[in-house]
Amino acid sequence: MKKNEDSHSDPAWNLAELLERVDNDQELLRDLLNIFKEDFPLTMRSLESAVAAEDLKEAARLAHTLKGMLSSLGGVRTAAAAARLEVIASAGETASLKGALQALKCEAASLLPELEAYMAEVRH
Amino acid sequence: MKILIADDDALSRRLLEKTLERAGYEVTAVENGKQALEQLQKLEAPRLALLDWVMPELDGPGVCRAVRKRSEQTYVYMVLLTSKGTKEETVLGLESGADDYLTKPFNAEELRARLRVGERILLLEDRLVEARENMRFRATHDPLTSLLNRGAIMDLLTRELHRSHREKKSTTILLGDVDHFKRVNDTYGHVVGDEVLIETANRLLGSVRSYDFVGRYGGEEFLVVLNSCDPAFAPARAEAIRKSISNGPIQTAKGSLSLTMSLGALMSSDWGLRPVEELLHEVDTALYKAKASGRDCLRMAQPIARTEPVTAPLLQPLRLQH
Incomplete structure (x- = not known):
């Protein structure tokens, strides 16, 4: 399973892969989504502060954490955006940092509504 | 069988925990390397460990190195979880003492299969230890009475x-x-x-x-x-x-x-x-x-009355037991 860095053919959210990972356990899936809903905005906020302060080390660490939770959840494109930010921060490319953060926020903006919609759906 | 999970990301931790519980493991989950090391030092500690690479306090390879430094303890089979999986990283992880590594996000089936490999290794270790203990006993005991020989x-x-x-x-x-x-x-x-x-x-x-x-x-x-x-x-x-x-x-x-x-x-x-x-x-x-x-x-036995102080070497050198 090979993926291009910029593969726009990837869905924002790969629900099928996630369902396979949780063995179709809806309760576990809800659990994960709830954890994500709580942890993601907090980590994003810290990342924004780190980028604003040009704290590269902290930005790389937070981007790594985001990458982990996003890829576990099947948020493929957003995870890729977090990964790019991690690489940029680790390489010390301060100039590209803000753009990378913007790209990450952009991807998140298309992922979050999908998750919300799914949660609303399974609740009923 | 007991297993330790160490991952700072709550979501990944929950996912791993549930996946492994479903596979029949008794799971202990912690959120950093320091806690992982503490768990592994306890009595009756898990002998299987799944460690995230990047963690606060102490990272996965750090835990592996610390565990491998201990001697005379039962073997812990450690699997590192990594997101990159570059060659350099893999080598570094294995050199730190990890037995295996898995790329995140993991595939549940592959994870279970790799842990079964770990269980096989641990079983083999148990048998070796048992055989060694039996041999040690036989070398130092009288076969008829089981007293020291x-x-x-x-x-x-x-x-x-x-x-x-x-x-x-x-x-x-x-x-x-x-x-x-x-x-x-x-x-x-x-x-x-x-x-x-x-x-x-x-x-x-x-x-x-x-x-x-x-x-x-x-x-x-x-x-x-x-x-x-x-x-x-x-x-x-x-x-x-x-x-x-x-x-x-x-x-x-x-x-x-x-x-x-x-x-x-x-x-x-x-x-x-x-x-x-x-x-x-x-x-x-x-x-x-x-x-x-x-x-x-x-x-x-009656004490010998000594007329002169003893000057000769009193005891043979101690033979060291292996």
Whole structure:
């Protein structure tokens, strides 16, 4: 399973892969989504502060954490955006940092509504 | 089987926890490397560990290195979770002491399969340890009575004499011989003779404290070492041990037999620090006197009156046990 860095053919959210990972356990899936809903905005906020302060080390660490939770959840494109930010921060490319953060926020903006919609759906 | 998960991301942790519980594991989940190390140092700790690479406090490879540094502990099978999986990273992870690595996000089936590999390795380790323990026991114990064999009890006695001399305590050495044992063998056969030796061993073990040593010195001769034994009580304790043999007949396949034991005894306080072989010779002489005095009795070895101070090397160098 090979993926291009910029593969726009990837869905924002790969629900099928996630369902396979949780063995179709809806309760576990809800659990994960709830954890994500709580942890993601907090980590994003810290990342924004780190980028604003040009704290590269902290930005790389937070981007790594985001990458982990996003890829576990099947948020493929957003995870890729977090990964790019991690690489940029680790390489010390301060100039590209803000753009990378913007790209990450952009991807998140298309992922979050999908998750919300799914949660609303399974609740009923 | 117990397994430890260490991952700072709550979502990944929950996912791993649930996946592994479903696979039948007993899961302990922690959020950093320091906690992971603490868990692995506990008694009855998990022997399988799934460690995230990047973690606060101590990272995955750091945990691996710390665990591998410990010796004499059971093997922990450790799998690193990594998101990149570059060649350099893989090599670094394995060099730190990890057994395997998995790329995140993991595939549940692959994860389970890799952990089964770990279980196989641990099972193999258990068997090796068991075999080693069995061999160690056989090398130091008498196969008939399961008492310490001659070599083992001599080693222990040598150490004990050094220790008691250092700590200014007294050790009492007893050499016991089952009276008329040859007659038992000649009259009832070797099977009954063996039964007598086994029961004698049991009675001797039952009449000493847990930190004393009992060994089979040879044929029907037994060596008992009473550690840190107050010289004032030594004769009484030796008498009690002798009586444990004559107290009540021994049940054998050919009926019950009444037996006795002759004992020679020596207290290290009387003799100072001298070579073990020399001391045993003195005990043997005392045992011979007990036999000559009609058997079923105890004779204490008498201190030699020394006219000049001892200058010769007192003890052979300690043989180290492996």
